[in-house]
Amino acid sequence: NQIELKTAPADFRFPTTNQTRHCFTRYIEFHRCTTAKGEDSNDCERFAKYYRALCPGEWVDKWNEQRETGTFPGPL
């Protein structure tokens, strides 16, 4: 069977080449979703796929660590 290759869809909120804010927004959206709907909700998988496709691994690791120590600066 075919392997499906997909990435996060183009978001008109972020039309520029620099997609940093797109990545950051999806990361925040995922965590807001899990806060609202519970850690294991399926609805949040969508956002998870988006941010994992867009964001560099190092950033995600750094933000996860910040969230654990309570120093994440974003509006979770």
Next chain:
Amino acid sequence: MFVWWRDVLRESTLEGHHTKVVQLGPRYGSILFIVSEVMFFFAFFWASSHSSLAPAVEIGGIWPPKGIGVLDPWEIPFLNTPILPSSGAAVTWAHHAILAGKEKRAVYALVATVLLALVFTGFQGMEYYQAPFTISDSIYGSTFFLATGFHGFHVIIGTLFLIICGIRQYLGHLTKEHHVGFEAAAWYWHFVDVVWLFLLVAIYWWGGI
């Protein structure tokens, strides 16, 4: 600088070298200096806008950054807002008194101007002392204290200039036709006043929303 201006006063007030034509030099010079100061403040307002209008991802994409205890613009800043323009009105009152030849009234008006200025500076100092954030608290602290700090420095310089005008007026240096130094101080003071209003809107009010 003290020696420079001491000499200027000697040449102008005491030796009479400052004819109307010579006076144009200091007049234009003061205006150009104030224009250069406008450029100076423009840079700091730009810096503040650069960081606050599209906040970086590194500070969470929000402004003010998380954890910054923003000063309420409706407290001390709002209190200071009538104080500084009133001081500006007092300096205009002093100017009218000088033009009308009312020498004693001009001294009183200048005293009022300086007193209001000192009250303003006092309140700002108090607020600086008990502010919950410092200059090293993220880019917010940096831009806030840079812009308001330089403004405060200019207020202090302006106050000093006005005190000197007050002393000169008391000593009878200023006449109703010839008071370029006073006019330069008054222009500078109005400039400082306008910068405060911009600070209030851009940094205290908008920057804290």
